[in-house]
C-alpha cells in the first residue's frame with residue numbers, strides 16, 4: 001500500500017547528522033519531501049539542513065540524544081509542531097563496537113542496546129500509536145544491518161542489537177498492517193560513513209582516519225547514497241527488508257543453512273582482527 005506520492009510528505013530521521021541518515025535525507029529531499037533531522041551534533045545537523053533547503057525542502061533540526069528519557073515524544077512533538085504531521089520515520093541513529101565481548105563492560109553493552117534497539121523501537125512504537133490515533137497511514141523504518149542475520153568475531157554485541165531490531169520490525173510489520181502502517185528493516189553492508197571510526201574510538205582505540213579499516217573485507221563496501229536510494233525505493237514500493245547486496249543476502253541464507261562452513265571464515269576473520277586490533 002505505502003504512503004503514496006512522496007512529494008510534500010514529512011520524514012523524521014534520527015542520526016541525520018552524517019552517513020546513511022544524511023544521505024537518506026538528501027535522497028528524500030530530492031523527491032520533494034520535508035525533513036525533521038535529529039542527532040547530538042547540532043552543527044553537523046545545520047550543515048546537512050542547509051544543503052537540503054537548497055533542494056527546496058523545509059527542514060527542522062532537533063539536537064538530541066535518542067537514548068534520553070522522553071526523546072521519542074519530544075521528537076514527534078517537534079515534527080507535529082513544525083509540519084502538523086509526519087508520514088515516515090527512519091530510526092537510523094546507531095553505533096558499533098569492535099571488541100571481544102569478554103573485554104566489553106556490561107555498561108557498554110547496555111548503552112549500545114539503549115541507542116540501537118530500545119530508542120529505535122520506542123520511536124517507531126510511539127510514532128505508530130500517534131498515526132493509529134489520527135487514522136493516518138505511515139512508513140516506519142529501522143536501520144538494522146546485514147549483521148542482523150549472521151555475525152562476525154568482535155561484532156557480536158553490535159550484531160545482537162541489529163538482530164533485535166530486525167525481529168521487532170518483522171513482527172510489527174504484520175501487527176500494524178491493518179492500520180495502513182508499513183514497517184521495514186534496512187540491512188546495509190559495509191558502508192563508507194563515520195561508523196568504523198566511531199566504533200574504533202568507542203572500543204578504546206585511535207581512529208585510523210579511514211572510512212573502512214584496513215582489516216575489514218573490502219569486497220562489499222558501498223557509499224551511503226546506495227543505501228539511501230534503496231530506502232527511497234522502499235517508500236515507493238514497500239517491502240519488509242531493504243538490502244543493497246544480493247550476494248550478502250544469499251550468503252546470509254547459506255550461513256544459516258551451513259553454520260559449520262562459515263566457522264572457517266570466522267576463524268580466519270578472528271585471526272585478522274586480533275592482529276589488527278592489537279595496535
Ligand SMILES: NC(=O)c1ccc[n+]([C@@H]2O[C@H](COP(=O)([O-])OP(=O)(O)OC[C@H]3O[C@@H](n4cnc5c(N)ncnc54)[C@H](OP(=O)(O)O)[C@@H]3O)[C@@H](O)[C@H]2O)c1
Pocket residue numbers: 014015016017018019020021038039040041042044064065066067092093094095096115143144145146187188189190191192193194195196198224
Ligand atoms: N556503516 C556501516 O557499515 C553500516 C552497516 C550496517 C548498518 N549500519 C547502521 O547504519 C546506521 C547509521 O550509521 P552510519 O553508518 O551512517 O554511521 P555514522 O556516520 O557514524 O552515523 C551515525 C549517526 O547516528 C547518530 N547517533 C549516534 N548515537 C546517537 C545518539 N545517542 N543520539 C542521537 N544520534 C546518535 C550520529 O549523530 P551524532 O553523533 O551527531 O549524535 C550519526 O548521525 C547505524 O544504525 C548503523 O548501525 C551501518
